[in-house]
Amino acid sequence: MVPLSWYLIFAAALFSIGLFGVLSRRNAVAILLGVELMLNSVNINLAAFWRYGDVSQMAGQVFAIIVFAVAAAEVAVGLALVISVYRRRNTVVADEINMMKW
């Protein structure tokens, strides 16, 4: 049997990779890609805790499904924003989208 710790460490690693993507990529779309990785790592955790806990409690899976929905929504809105910004400013580089600064 695979111990729980493996799943958790795997999820942590995936989370960190996603985080690195979010922090480091210049392209806004790539940042969103990183976010997707992070969400997935969370979902792995949720599924793992469900499986290693009381399987009759469906909270973990339900939560995972809701995360799917949120992820879908996030991607839809995020990409729409990226496209909108791109249309107006002709760039998708996150560093250059800084008109909200002081």
Add this chain to the structure above:
Amino acid sequence: MNFIDTHLLSLILFVPALAAVIILFLPNGENRVFRWFAFGASFIPFVLSLLVWFRFDANQSGFQFEEIYVWYEAIGSSLHLGVDGLSLTMVLLTTILTPLSILASFSITDRVKAYMILFLLLETGMLGVFMALDLLIFFVFWEVGLVPMYFLINQWGSANRNYASLKFLIYTMGGSLGLLLGIQLLGVLFNTYDLQIITAQWSTYTEDIAGIPASTFKTVAFWAFVIAFAIKVPVWPFHTWLPDAHTEAPTAGSMILAGVLLKLGAYGFLRLILPLYPEQARVFAGALAVLATAAIVFGAFASYAQTDFKRLVAYSSVNHMGFVVLGIAAAGLASGTPDAHIALNGAILQMFNHGLSAAGMFFLVGVIYERTHTRNLNEFGGLFPLVPVYGGILIFTSMASLGLPGLNGFVSEFLVVRGAWPILPVYTAIAMLGLLFTGAYILKGIKMVLHGPLNEHWAPAGGEHKLTEINTREILVMVPLMALILWIGIWPAWILDVINKAVVRLF
């Protein structure tokens, strides 16, 4: 009817304020509407207070028509209203004078709406002081009265009105700081502001307060109260706001100022100082008597020195109110004795009487001022043939002010002198000098205005009088005053009975 029966006092108190609010929402434009509405509205409290007067049972002790409403529970203050013979007299005076003053203000043409609103608010403020049985409420109304008066002087006054109104406001407010502090102290000490409870406990309170002996504390608080009320009365040497304010105020403002506002101070003496500080009043009665005598004598002298007719009348108020304070001082020194009762009877009646005659005098000065646009006595002279009716009324009212027997002023002055003589003989004797000069300045006023050769400036030119006779509205203002002056002068029992029974029970 049942509602009216059980809420008489609050109706009297708040009808003017309500009317003021209604006037606020009346459409602009027609001055006549405001005037008549305000007059009508001020008539309601008068009718209601007559109702109270006739239902009032003078033989019953304590307060009547009491009403208590929740107001500020957390600090033990409630909207507690009630009248006894002392305050009822003052309430009646207020509700009589206000409609008359509003009637007298019909000649105001500038911003009538605001004027009438302020006037009605003023009435509520004054009535509140007389009805309040809660110290905090007392103070609130005490200050409420100031604001409309300030604006009345400041907005509708004559040339020097800014100075006068500011002096009036700052002086009175400054004086009432000590009062506020004293009231706070009592409220904190007893955890209630109810006058009856505090009166019962404070006058015999002997424990230390914050490590200070009660007597010391009371002495300080006593003077704080005294100064607040002394400024309002006004007692010499706190009186100099009065000539300025009275002189600069519009006619009706002066009427109310002299007629009612000054009584607030004297009422404070009677309602708060004597019951709350009997010991201190006894100790310091001498000082109070000195001030009262000074007010009588110096007020008369200063009045005599005036060339401004209105200022002359204004100083006469100092002189007359001095008798009130003299009576109070005498009563403070010998409270409980028949002499003290007589002195207080005189003092309270003098308050009422001065309200009538001073209001009348100020109104008459206003009447002549409206026609001549001068108050300088030297510019009048010999006007009697031009305005015989006015002249007659002026002489009549002047004589009431002078204290001619047969008119109201005499009864009260005599009672004060009679009551004060065995208690404070020296001061009473000195005060007679003031009484003598009362005659001097009153006669000076009549002499300079009515008598003597006609000042050619006012002479009828081409068959046309430059100076018009007093008109019907103005006569209507004077008739009730004169009737009361005469009535009290001839048969004072109807009012003195109420006062006397209250005085005997209270002091």
Add this chain to the structure above:
Amino acid sequence: MATELLIWLIPLPPVLAFFLIVLLTNRNKALSHTVGVGAAFLSWLGSMVVFVRALGVEHLGEHPFVSSVTWLPLGETTDTYFDIGILVDPTGAAVLFFVAWTIFMIFLYSVGYQNFGQPKGDHDQAGLPPHGATVEEHGHRHRVPSVEPMYSRFFAFLGLFAFGMYVLVLSDNLLTLFVGWEIMGLCSYLLIGFWYAKPSAREAGVKAFMTTRVGDVFMLLGVAYLYSATGTLSFREIFTEGVLHTLATVPSGVLGLSAAGLIGLLLFIGAVGKSAQFPLHVWLPDAMEGPTPVSAMIHAATMVSAGVYLVIRMFPLISLDPTTMAIVAFIGAFTALFSATIAVAQNDIKRVLAYSTISQLGFMIAALGIGAYVAAAFHLITHAFFKALLFLGSGSVIHGMEHGVLHTGDHKVDPQDMFNMGGLRKKMPITFWTFLIGGFALSGFPVLTAGFWSKDEILADAFGHGHWAVFITLAVAAFLTAFYTMRQITLTFLGEPRTKEAEHAQETPWTMTVPLVVLAFFAVTAGWVGIPEHFPALGGLIPNWFHEFVGGTLAEHPEAVEFSIWPLLTSLFVALGGLGLGWLVYRNVKTPAEDRLQIPVLKNKYYFDEIYDYLFVKPAYWFAETVIYKFMDQGVIDGFLHSFGPVTDRFGSAIRNYFDLPVINRFFGDGSANVTYWFGGKLRVVQTGRIQQYLMFALVVFIAVGAALYFFLLA
């Protein structure tokens, strides 16, 4: 009608007339005087009925007519109420008698004096005496007297005055007496200043009011003192043995007087003011500015008598303290002599009478001071009749002279100056004869006239009780009285007319002469009721009724003084001597220059007006204006108040400059802002607008905080 009720009603008609005239009928002259005279008549009628009924009561002194009602509720029980009421005892009845007569006569006289029925004046205006009217008759114009413009008002004032006098006489207590007293004071003021447009009249009115008010405030104190000492002001309650005894024994603490003495003195000062005694006499001569009926009524017969009446009323109290009595006697005697000397040098017909009035009132006061109660009351009554007569006579003379003035049209001629008269006895016979009777009564012409009997009684009392100083002073005064009276009669009526105006003087209408005749009757007969029983020849023919009647007022019936020939001889001598000397000296005098008694000091009334002006009036005004108003109120008090402004301003500026600006503003206010600004400036580089950097910061903080939490809390 019950007598008490009738007494209550007596004062009412005049006051009703006052209100009626003022409010309703003042435009109609005829109606006004009808109302006025009618009211006076009703009061007169009532008074006469009361008087007659009073005569019918035995021992009226012990059982007077009384009635009272509660007036002022004072104190807890009904006993402490202040009652007012009426009282008619013998003295009151006697006074009521003469008051009613004189008032009625004077009302009647006023109709004529104020020229009722004459046309309206050409240039008359309210506030000035009428100047005459031009009428056309039978084709030629001539001037006639014009009616008084304020005719109705005059009757209104008279009515109010009459009310005051009746109230005074009928009161059973000092307070209502004082009410009447002051109402009369007001009317006196209004009537003296009746022609108010004349500055002299205006000043005279104020002077009269103020001078009497000096007395009044003392009197008010006396009343208050008496009231507080006894708890009552009712005469009948005060004049009981117990009360009087207490008053006499309690010390007042002032000048070593007993309470009774001090009260008496205070009340007496009131009387001094009202009865124009020295030193408050100055107002009365000036009061002659008023119309003559006013002078007659107020300043001769009634109001000035009120002072004496007060002393008579309060006699049981005043007589308790010998010091007070001595003061009263001194003031009276001194005034009697002092004003008689002034009267000698006056040329104005009314002023002579005014000083004579002061002098005669001095007689009465002096009489009271020596305890001659009955004599004083007697003289009061006789004097009221003959002095009213004299005044009305002088008014008639003036009126006649004014006719002459109108005729000649020379308005510079003073119709009141006696040197402009002369020989009027032929022109105005009724006036002359009545005036003569009045003058002789004043001089004390023996046996016939009332003045003789009353004055003689005073002298007899002074002599009999050994008051030599008073006796001599009064005797000299009486001599002077006779002298100046004869001077007046001589200058006015005897000899030949000295001016054209006097030649054209006319007898006055019946409304004026009838009162003269009536009063002349009383000027003669009023004395006959008080002839001493032991008087040679006449004594006992008519019983000394007056002494019995009036004396009955007092609890202790005063003994009639023992008859002595010396005072009688003195009376005879001073009266006849004075009259004779007066005639001798003045029968040939034509101009003031020939009059050797025009001594400046006398003519100028011993400069009292000037002295008072310098001593009291001017300093009072200076004190009022300069000291009290300008210095104290505007200078010290307002200065003090105004100093609050600058002081507060300075204090505020100091706080602002040395605390607010550097500490609060610079350090805390600006300082904190500056620090924030600086800090923000440094920090703003962080705000790159780059979302990834924000996230990094967040993470750094998160990791740092998380690590810290972990190590410090969990580990």
Add this chain to the structure above:
Amino acid sequence: MTGEQIIFLLTALFTLGSGVMVVTSRNLIHAALWLVSALFGVAVTYALLDAAFLAVVQVVVYIGAIAILFIFAVMLTRKDMRDQGPQMNTNWWFGALLSVLVFGGLFFLLQGWSGLSRTASPIPPGFDSISELGNALISPDAYVLPFEVASVLLVAALIGAVYVAFNPRSGDTRK
């Protein structure tokens, strides 16, 4: 080492490798494709965890919809891809450091947790996780409310996305 463990390790390595490629590929299209493979690896992980429904949904929703959406987005912003420029921002090293720190922190925390080495109990016989999940999602006693809220959120997000991405100019022309 059991077979299951071997499969897990392979899957994990594959997934992490794909993840690393996602965040490091210069070409964004490549990165999107790497994401697909990483998501697929996650789907396998779900399967290993007996979460069949999740695995299917992962494939259908993530790979079938979201990843495709990304590829569309990448293509729509193609002009600015700048494959030639640096794909990392200047602070990428700091981001890497932070990521490592996060991972280290998580690892450290996990180590201290007692339940770490817990093993899964076998699925009870007759237990149908899919039907249980279905019941849980629509049962009023369980998660119907979050479920509905999620649906509302989706609708809102879609409408919002349309609105945000809507080109007004093209809207004008369409008119």
